[in-house]
Amino acid sequence: MKQEARAPSEKRGGGQNTFSYYPGCALKSSAREYDISARLCCESLGIELRELADWTCCGASSAHATSDVLAVALPGKDLHAASEAGYPLVTACAMCFSRLKIAAHETADMATRTLAGDVSGNIVPVMHLLEVIDSRLASLVPNKGLAGLKVACFYGCLLVRPKAVAIDDAENPQVMDRLMRTIGAEPMPWAFKTECCGAGLPLARPDIVRRLSHRILLSAAAVGADCVAVACPECHANLDMHQAGMGGKHGGEVRVPVVYFTQLLGLSLGFSPYELHLDRHMVDPLPALSSKGLA
Amino acid sequence: MPSPVIPESRSPVSRFVIEHSGQNPARCYQCGKCTAGCPAAPDMDMGPRQVMRALQLGMGREVLSCNSIWVCLQCQTCSSRCPKEIDIAKVMESLRLMAILEGHPAAEKNIALFNEVFLDVVKRHGRAYELEMGALYNLRSGHPTANARILVELVAKGRLALLPPAVRGVAKVRRLFDEAEAARRRVGREVRG
């Protein structure tokens, strides 16, 4: 029995279907479509997400940039709650994932753990939703639902760096590509999968965010992608919301829809674009989707 | 920029960085791979390689006043590619913390301001509240109408929560903030000490 409990798939959450769910602040507000589509997908895949009671903000890049104590203490509090709940903690936000998993790493030997309540004893695994779904690819009947859709999978920084918490290779990760292939879409080979989109600077230095996001989108367009798929609300915001302000100084205008990977997965699972809130992005993905007969 | 006094490699800043980040700047052989891949380098007055160099030479003041430590996106591209396996992002983080601890004026006021506003809001509500954050930031940065177009559109698409989040554990969050602040002051005194 004991050995079974230690089986790797179990640790990665592969063997069980109940998870504590940490949506993170953005998914409750500007990234609601991500939350909604994630929940729909999980439900349909038999993954039970139990929202962590009374979760609070992970501190995001601001806590990290300001105080190393706070940067661990804030996510530490949520880790503590998750440990009490006893299920692996899953989040769809790459920023939250990174903060939580790094905190879980550091709490082992940081004095701050006392601040956050002693969570070092039984820290539950911290996972990104991509990992959870990846562990279930086998049960996702390869379906040709999205045939013809060319997708540029964008992972950004936080899922693949630093190595200690990365879910995949830092230069050419495959987990989202694998999922896209399974649901019939065509993941494009491109070189900007893990470039930085500008992270938390859109208010303070929008120029940097636009410069970086613009390069990423240009490259996605250059490889002929119909859309960019993301797994982080911050990447989405930088690439989608700021698209209108790009071009000009940085070169040509670019128009590439940016969607959450859960929205594409949701389409393949039979949900309608409206159920998945695909109509709520700044750059409308519906024309591209309908031209492929997907919406 | 004043010329470095050599050898001054044991400046308090270098010492703090070594201790806090666990990284030894002396390991850096100035190959420049970090700067070459750094997305923020074009906007930095000192690329990450130069920051490492300045630390080797003990040019502590210069590093604390450069904008690089603020525009660093913590993307970790540098750390993940450094052939000497130096965690440069961690060094940037240590420098930024030291600047804050020392009360060193931030070379990028708006970035520091954003972080401050963000954390204020989280402390108040336990979670981020985008509407309030945007408004506060705009007010305090002196650009009251910045990003108005985006805000309007978000509201129109039903993608912005209008009411602040209600979290029961907010008291605990506030306590964490206070304790973290106290810990920070302690370290600050030691650093200045």
Place this chain on the structure above:
Amino acid sequence: MFVCHCGTNIAGVVDIARVVEAAKRMPQVVYVSDNKYTCSDPGQGSIKNAIGEHKLDRVVVSACSPRMHEKTFRKAVAQAGLNPYMLEIANIREHDSWVHAFDKEGATAKAIELVRLAVAKVSRDAQLHARQIGLTKRALVIGGGIAGIQAALDIANSGHEVVVVEREATIGGRMAQVDKTFPTLDCSACILSPKMVELSSHPRVTLLTYAEVVSVKGFLGNFEVEIRQKARKVDHASCTGCGTCWQKCPEKVKSDFDLGLGERTAIYIPFPQAVPPKPVIDLESCRYMKYLAFTASGAEGKKPPQCRICEKLCPTGSIDWEQKDKILTEKFGAIVVATGFKTFDHSAYGEYGAGAYPDVITGLQLERMMSASGPTGGEVRRPSDGAHPKTVVFVSCVGSRDEAKGRAYCSKVCCMYIAKHAIMLKEHDPEVQSFVFYIDIRAGGKGYEEFVRRAQEEYGAIYLRGRVSKIYQEGRKLKVLGEDSLIGRPVEIDADLVVLATGIEPSTGVVDLAQRLSISYDTDRFLVEAHPKLRPVETQTDGVFLAGVCIGPKDIPETVAQGSAAAAKVAALFSQEYITTDPMTATVDLMKCTGCMLCAQVCPFKAIGSQTMRDGKVLANVNESLCKGCGLCAAACRGKAIDLRGFTNQQLLAEVTSLWQ
């Protein structure tokens, strides 16, 4: 007992008269004299005379360090008819008079004790006899690159037989793949081919290509080596190398020799100047082999074609499908290891595309393209579309000086070959602009710095000091992101072709070979020399020598020098009629030995084996030819069953005890 003054060197400090007096009172000492210069002819004469006159059976010389004159005095003693090992030296110069010049009293007292110590030891000296064993004057050279070729030729030319074992179908190694050589730019094939031919036609050389060393037994002068001759399926005795077979063979595969840039057939010679110029059949790609495998497996479905075209067309009937691997057992007196290197596999660099971009190539691939006999007939073309590249970017230190990729060392030759490539590209096509990203330029060597300067000053190569962070494809261009760290700014270059200077690492399988030979390798798997400065081509295992890049990165001139050096070592060894072994070896007391084999475990030279006694007990057995006399075994043996001649437990304990007499 002879006490030396060494002029005033000793006598100026130590009171010789008192030492002499004290020595006379020591038990067992029957004769004491002093000499002004003991090592001089008269001094030595006085020793010989005294031995005869006083029937001395042991001698102590109290003089300079044994490291100075032990040999001299052993000889003198031997000339007087004594066993040369019945001699001990008390070091009263280096360890006494010279270091205690200001304490004459203390120095004299110490001299007396050192003498007593030597007396205690010498009285327990046993007669030892250096053994002489015969040797096989025949050398084995493993690896047929330029290092092995040079070593083999020099040994053969000094009059000894050599067998060269080369794993591939041809000798030549990496140098055969290189187009021109820095810093003189002479054509590699032009200088290498004559040597390859000379080797293959040398009367004292046996060339075994397509062969590998399977096992090594024995020791210096008497190695027994098993060699596997892999099946070529071609009878080289009758084959004339006419070429019909490889011209007509229908099965084409990527050529390893051309590093995947060109094709060869299933029956092939690696390149036109290959030695021997006779083909082998690559069992994995040959159609007939696949056919046989298919039929043997009993699988259903369509059978692959039988082919056998080579067999039908061969004018001499040399195709031999029955040929099997053969094991040859040969005896050698010495072995030279020259297994060279391979280049680093850059798929470890995700940031450079991990090998996915066709127009990101390695330096060695560029060599093949530039070679007139290479896959592109000497034209440099982009592998993707065959276009002539105009902007070429070189990236140095790929898989070198990169701890993150597990390679901390510098590969030494790439800075030079980059400069060579930049020069040659310009000579091929004046429109080419080369950019070179480097961290430091390593150009130590005669004419090397000048060569690199020429690349920049006369051939216009632009050197940028910085390591490349990322390479990616954008349209038909490759974007190369680097920093010019001298100006302190990130730079981006749109390149047509990117050449990675992939580093050097030891050949595949070198660790297995090293273990078979009982020689060591370092953490990077380079073979370890006996002394990095003074014994650079020897190993800790007597009779096994090294040459070339298997020891560490180096260029052709250095490699050739080492080949010759290793050959000189072999020739010096072979100039002896027999090998004299040091008699100070370990010896087992079979009455005490329990057979625990602890000694065998600690022996660094694997000199201890086991022997089965008549009563069935298995006890330790020292192979004196392998034993180097370190004494590790003696210190390790719990029952004191194994001892070291010349430094026995009894002697050493007596030395200690003598200090309190």
Place this chain on the structure above:
Amino acid sequence: MAVEFEPKIVGFLCNWCSYAGADMAGTSRMSYPTNIRIIRVPCSGRIDPLFVAKAFQMGADGVLIAGCHPGDCHYAEGNYHLRRRFALLRPFLDYLGIDKERFRLEWVSASEGKRFTEVVTSFTEQVRRIGPRVALGGPRAETSPAEVEAH
């Protein structure tokens, strides 16, 4: 005050490095106290704990062992074996009541005449400070002033 105590020290030196290093000290005419008596062994790995015990049993005030630096052993790995043995021997001597400061292991190469001089001088001083040995199992020195380098 009585005449200063002159300890008797036994030095076991490996032939290839430390013995040659001691020779080097001589050829360079360096100077160190006369208290040490050097016994030459082929390799530091030849040194049997028995020899050390014997020396102390006879009344040695100190025992110095010197060999090639790790990695430089003429016989490849003899000094590693010694280092292991030395680590085991120290607690044993301690058990016998022999102050561990009386026993030292040093790496001295053939070119380190100066180092040899320093080692012998400092070790002699150290042993002198501890004072004479009473008998095997006698009282131990109360303080152990010098830092003993055990690599």
